[in-house]
Amino acid sequence: MEAEIKAEFEKSRFVLREEEEILRKCLSFCxxxxxxxxxxxxxxxxxxxxxxxxxxxxQNDHMDGFLSHIQNDQKESIIKEEPNIHxxxxxxxxxxxxxxxxxxxxxxxxxxxxxxxxxxxxPISSTPATNERLSSSTLIVNRMTxxxxxxxxxxxxxxxxxxxxxxxxxxxxxxxxxDDVIRRVRPSERCSLQVHQSQPEPGCRFMLDxxxxxxxxxxxxxxxxxxxxxxxxxxxxxxxxxxAAQRSVFVVGMVGxxxxxxxxxxxxxxxxxxxxxxGQRVRLDLHKLDRFSLFPGQVIGIEGRNPSGxxxxxxxxxxxxxxxxxxxxxxxxxxKQATGEEVQPIQSDTSGQLSVVxxxxxxxxxxxxxxxxxxxxxxxxxxxxxxxxLLMGPFLDxxxxxxxxxxxxxxxxxxxxxxxxxxxxxxxxxMGSGAxxxxxxxxxxxxxxxxxxxxxxxxxxxxxxxHQITCIANPGVFSANEVMVGCCSVDVLKQLSSEEISRIPxxxxxxxxxxxxATHILSQRSFYPLYPPALGVPLDLSLASETLxxxxxxxxxxxxxxxxxxxxxxCLGETNNAADKLRCLCVNPGRLSKGIGGGTFVELNxxxxxxxxxxxxxxx
Numbered sequence: 180m181e182a183e184i185k186a187e188f189e190k191s192r193f194v195l196r197e198e199e200e201i202l203r204k205c206l207s208f209c210x211x212x213x214x215x216x217x218x219x220x221x222x223x224x225x226x227x228x229x230x231x232x233x234x235x236x237x238q239n240d241h242m243d244g245f246l247s248h249i250q251n252d253q254k255e256s257i258i259k260e261e262p263n264i265h266x267x268x269x270x271x272x273x274x275x276x277x278x279x280x281x282x283x284x285x286x287x288x289x290x291x292x293x294x295x296x297x298x299x300x301x302p303i304s305s306t307p308a309t310n311e312r313l314s315s316s317t318l319i320v321n322r323m324t325x326x327x328x329x330x331x332x333x334x335x336x337x338x339x340x341x342x343x344x345x346x347x348x349x350x351x352x353x354x355x356x357x358d359d360v361i362r363r364v365r366p367s368e369r370c371s372l373q374v375h376q377s378q379p380e381p382g383c384r385f386m387l388d389x390x391x392x393x394x395x396x397x398x399x400x401x402x403x404x405x406x407x408x409x410x411x412x413x414x415x416x417x418x419x420x421x422x423a424a425q426r427s428v429f430v431v432g433m434v435g436x437x438x439x440x441x442x443x444x445x446x447x448x449x450x451x452x453x454x455x456x457x458g459q460r461v462r463l464d465l466h467k468l469d470r471f472s473l474f475p476g477q478v479i480g481i482e483g484r485n486p487s488g489x490x491x492x493x494x495x496x497x498x499x500x501x502x503x504x505x506x507x508x509x510x511x512x513x514x515k516q517a518t519g520e521e522v523q524p525i526q527s528d529t530s531g532q533l534s535v536v537x538x539x540x541x542x543x544x545x546x547x548x549x550x551x552x553x554x555x556x557x558x559x560x561x562x563x564x565x566x567x568x569l570l571m572g573p574f575l576d577x578x579x580x581x582x583x584x585x586x587x588x589x590x591x592x593x594x595x596x597x598x599x600x601x602x603x604x605x606x607x608x609x610m611g612s613g614a615x616x617x618x619x620x621x622x623x624x625x626x627x628x629x630x631x632x633x634x635x636x637x638x639x640x641x642x643x644x645x646h647q648i649t650c651i652a653n654p655g656v657f658s659a660n661e662v663m664v665g666c667c668s669v670d671v672l673k674q675l676s677s678e679e680i681s682r683i684p685x686x687x688x689x690x691x692x693x694x695x696x697a698t699h700i701l702s703q704r705s706f707y708p709l710y711p712p713a714l715g716v717p718l719d720l721s722l723a724s725e726t727l728x729x730x731x732x733x734x735x736x737x738x739x740x741x742x743x744x745x746x747x748x749x750c751l752g753e754t755n756n757a758a759d760k761l762r763c764l765c766v767n768p769g770r771l772s773k774g775i776g777g778g779t780f781v782e783l784n785x786x787x788x789x790x791x792x793x794x795x796x797x798x799x
Contacts, residue, residue, distance in 0.1 A: 180216065181205075184220070186216070188220055188223075191220055193220075194235055194236045195237050196238050196239070197238065201237060201238075201239055204239075204242045204246075208245075208246065208249055212250075212253055214249075222245075222249055223237075223245060226248040229248075231742065240798065243776075244776060247325070247775070324775075325544070325546065325775045326552065329776075329777065332555060332799065333559060333797050333799055334797065334798045336744075336797060336798045337745070337746070337796040338794070339792070339794040339795070339796075340790070340794070341794070341795055369612065369613040370533060370566040370615060370660045371659065372617075372657060372658070374651055374656075375656040376654075376657075376726065377635055377655050378652055378725075378726045379722045383634055385628065385630040385719050385721075385722055392721040398452060399724070400705070401432060401433055401451070401452040402452055402454065404431055404478040407501065408497065408500070411501035413501065414429050414497070416429075417431045417451075417480075418455060419455055419456040419457075420432060420449055420456050420485065420491050421460075421485070422485065422488060423485055423488035425486055427483065428482070428483070429481070430449070430451060430480070430481050430483075430491070431452070431455070431478065431479070432451040432479070432481070433477065433478050433710070434447060434450075434474065434477045434478075435449070435450050435475055435476075441677075441680075442474065442475055442678060442679075442680050444680065448461065448462060449462075449463045449481065461485065461490065463481070463490075463491050463493060464490050464491065466492075467492065468496055469682070470681075471498075472498070472682075472695055473680055474678045474680070474708075475709065475710060476708050476710030476711070477703060479496055479497060481493045481495070481496060482494055482497075498699075499702035499703075502761050530661045531786065532662075532784075532786050533566060533783075533784075534566045534785075535565050535566065535568070535569055535782075535783050535785070536556070536559070536560050536565045536567075536568050536782050537571075537737060537768045537781045537782075538570055538571070538771045538781075539570075539571040539572070539668065539768050539770055539771065540571065540574055540770065540771060540772075541579065541771065542570075542772065543772060544772050544774065544776065545580055545772075545774055546775045548594065548598070552771045552772040553598075554602065556799065557606045559799075560606065561606060561610060564614075565782070566613070566660070567659050569617045570618055571618075571666060571737070571768075572618075572620045572624045572668050573668075574618075575591055575594055575599075575625045576625070582625050596638070600644075600648075603616050604644060607644070612646075612647070615649065615659075616649070617649050617650075617651065618636055618648065618649070619666055619668050620633050620635065620650075620652075621633075621668040630717050630722065631669060631717050632653065633653040635651050653666075653669070654668075654706040654727065656733065662735065662785055662787070663735070664734065664736075664737065665706070665733040665736050666737040666738075667707070667737075670740045670741055671706070671709065671738060672697065672742055672767065674709055675699060675709060676742065677713075679699075691747075693743070693767075694749060697736065697747065697749055697765040700729070701732055701749060701751055701763060704728060705729060706727050706728075735763070735765075735785060736749070736763055736765045736766070737765075738766070738767055739767060739770070740767045744779045744781070744796045745765075746766050746767075746781065746796065748764055748789055764783075764794075768780050768781040768796070771799065772799075778799060780796075780797055780799065781795065781796055782795045
């Protein structure tokens with residue numbers, strides 16, 4: 180039967196990486212759930228599409244999620260056949276046992292006992308708490324959720340510059356852990372932190388986006404790119420792309436589509452600036468180019484001919500700006516001061532080095548609002564003791580089933596304060612004054628402004644908390660230990676992926692699609708270069724459009740996405756010599772929770788010498 184399963188996978192063009200182990204598990208799935216090989220592979224294809232997995236390689240790490248998918252399918256089919264059937268849950272077991280739970284007391288970060296679905300519930304946690312609050316946090320677990328039934332709490336999924344990929348991260352036995360007091364007095368150097376870019380300001384007015392604002396923003400982008408290309412000395416002065424000319428000309432414009440559908444090679448238009456071509460469009464022919472990667476809203480330079488005045492035939496495409504030119508050269512002095520550092524960086528032995536744990540929401544599973552993945556993440560961070568804990572929204576996801584249905588009995592702000600901020604406060608108190616936490620909002624946060632660019636959370640009232648918990652805007656740029664980091668919680672990678680068209684050389688160079696999409700962000704010097712914006716993105720260009728601009732290439736670029744998590748080195752530069760290229764580390768930490776199960780986060784130990792940098796993508 181294993182041979183039949185393998186044949187069915189190969190028939191569907193899937194490759195098994197750890198063949199023996201995967202086939203053994205698939206065989207047990209077939210036996211336990213009465214599936215034949217064909218049904219099993221059909222179920223895998225549905226799971227593959229739903230999870231938006233990349234590539235045709237099946238890994239052993241996928242099997243746990245695939246098993247949950249099969250179990251859910253079986254459950255739904257049984258309920259469909261017998262609609263009145265009662266599915267027993269842990270609540271029924273609690274009633275049968277008269278509330279006597281076999282297993283024991285656990286500790287969490289001082290989350291108050293609250294009403295949830297009519298019961299006093301407390302999430303499962305292995306996280307230590309401060310001694311002052313230990314007694315109030317020690318409660319008996321009276322519910323086991325699907326998230327709490329995991330065999331391994333943390334699994335090392337992928338490593339960057341690190342050995343032991345796909346190995347389990349074993350939990351320390353509580354009996355062998357160091358004494359809490361000893362761990363807390365262990366010296367931990369506080370990292371320096373300067374926020375470079377955090378606009379718009381909290382409380383700003385929005386939904387005032389006018390056509391004039393959009394026009395000015397797009398015109399400014401084209402004009403800045405044209406000025407930067409001319410200033411590099413590599414290209415001549417841009418001309419009007421719509422004028423008929425037999426000689427080769429150089430033009431700069433924005434990529435657009437001539438219809439409502441997706442971009443294709445026959446529908447590419449180039450819109451010039453008002454200065455050079457009166458804002459008119461011309462059709463772009465790319466048949467002479469052996470490679471390109473384009474999307475709507477991308478600003479590019481084109482060398483080519485327009486013999487008829489109706490179609491520009493490109494012979495060369497320039498899709499990135501020279502690194503020697505800065506886009507903020509024409510900013511007024513007030514703007515430069517507002518986006519610069521307010522505090523001089525502290526010189527220390529750790530400058531250029533940073534340990535950080537990065538996670539992006541949702542922070543709770545879709546079947547409850549217990550925020551168990553967040554509790555596990557804080558437990559992990561309290562053991563690893565990173566200098567910085569970077570959390571990116573959504574924190575209170577507007578797409579969560581309970582939020583959508585309006586079945587919660589508390590206000591969104593109350594849930595955010597109780598479930599998120601109080602846990603972070605307990606984490607900061609436990610870790611001591613050396614710990615720093617950084618919060619970045621998301622447009623999916625139900626308790627925050629639905630606009631992009633998005634102001635920072637304005638919820639940290641205590642001065643003590645502000646010393647350790649910092650809120651920045653979305654997108655935002657900051658420096659920690661002189662390591663510049665740019666971050667944006669909008670899923671721009673996924674949106675670019677659905678709009679991009681490309682031609683790749685036959686030699687296979689440039690086939691790294693995720694790296695290519697991330698490079699577009701840096702090449703365009705914009706956190707959101709896509710225009711028109713994707714459906715559901717509340718882009719408001721009346722709010723400090725320069726906030727979307729990347730004035731200089733950061734050391735680390737963080738772009739959470741529903742696509743497969745990764746850690747990649749992006750190389751930028753005009754030359755083919757790798758030594759002359761500027762390198763940036765791009766991180767997609769994935770989502771901390773996916774459905775009713777855990778997701779992924781990233782532990783990064785950064786060094787300015789990227790060969791000495793290591794990162795781990797950890798599945799929770």
